[in-house]
Amino acid sequence: MSAILEVCKLTKKYGKFQALKGVDLTVNAGEIYGFIGPNGAGKTTTIRTILGIIKASSGEAKVFGKDAWKEAVEIHKRIAYVPGDVNLWSGLTGGEVIDFFVRLRKSGNKSRKEELIKSFDLDPTKKCRTYSKGNRQKVALIAAFSSDADFYILDEPTSGFDPLMERIFQECVEEVKKEGKAVLLSSHILQEVERLCDKVSIIKDGQVIETGTMTDLRHLTRTSIHVETKRSLEGLEKMPGIHDMRITSKGAVFAVETKAMNDVLRMLTDFGVAKLECSPPTLEELFMSHYKDSRG
Numbered sequence: 001m002s003a004i005l006e007v008c009k010l011t012k013k014y015g016k017f018q019a020l021k022g023v024d025l026t027v028n029a030g031e032i033y034g035f036i037g038p039n040g041a042g043k044t045t046t047i048r049t050i051l052g053i054i055k056a057s058s059g060e061a062k063v064f065g066k067d068a069w070k071e072a073v074e075i076h077k078r079i080a081y082v083p084g085d086v087n088l089w090s091g092l093t094g095g096e097v098i099d100f101f102v103r104l105r106k107s108g109n110k111s112r113k114e115e116l117i118k119s120f121d122l123d124p125t126k127k128c129r130t131y132s133k134g135n136r137q138k139v140a141l142i143a144a145f146s147s148d149a150d151f152y153i154l155d156e157p158t159s160g161f162d163p164l165m166e167r168i169f170q171e172c173v174e175e176v177k178k179e180g181k182a183v184l185l186s187s188h189i190l191q192e193v194e195r196l197c198d199k200v201s202i203i204k205d206g207q208v209i210e211t212g213t214m215t216d217l218r219h220l221t222r223t224s225i226h227v228e229t230k231r232s233l234e235g236l237e238k239m240p241g242i243h244d245m246r247i248t249s250k251g252a253v254f255a256v257e258t259k260a261m262n263d264v265l266r267m268l269t270d271f272g273v274a275k276l277e278c279s280p281p282t283l284e285e286l287f288m289s290h291y292k293d294s295r296g
Contacts, residue, residue: 002029004151004182005050010059012045019045021206022059027182032173034197035186036287042206043186047155051081063151080144084156086136088128094139095124101143113146119168134160145172152176152183158192170196190284202287222255224279230272239264
């Protein structure tokens, strides 16, 4: 797969404060890449550096093989960006703003635009000053997905959305992926990231602390198990890798480390398994395991 975005050892300092500490990211064509972390972790600083809005202190960011700072104008011809808090021209209608952004790219799809306006349930005739935060986000997303971009950079794009609009957004992201486009998605809605993204990076205090597919990341934490057995469970709680054991009337509920899974399952069969439910950790659990001792 060809790399659309390559970020290598990216740092950014503001005086004595270091906002980014050697960030590495690679996003390939046809890939949806999740970028998560709490406020102040460095997500937006990284994205603004990729966009050429701010200059890195060291390291490099390349988009389409071009330097994000030196060749920002050329890069922007092929990307679509939606921030988490969209500011629009108050005197223009939503439709006028969408048309303006699409014309800037010179590769808009009129039928696609009309379809998106209907799907997102936006009234394009209203002035932007009358729009709620959610409707301002809709304007930016409609403009972005009406454009024939190769790389979509979305920084908390569904802020202010209800669940129905989140679903419409997700369908748009899945559609551009099918077209071979790349998406960098920063979102606080962890279920959204888990559902959409091929890979995820977790950033904390300006450093990417984990990167991988959901399958990769799930190896870093515990699986929840609910088991019912024909005979009373004895000695299971003493096995290495077992945590938070709770005995029930018919069996037990506990968490098990991945490396201990085989041994635990073998032992359970000795008690006559009547029912077994295994729940892999969610992205939220993975995320919280890194932040439980820190407020970010």
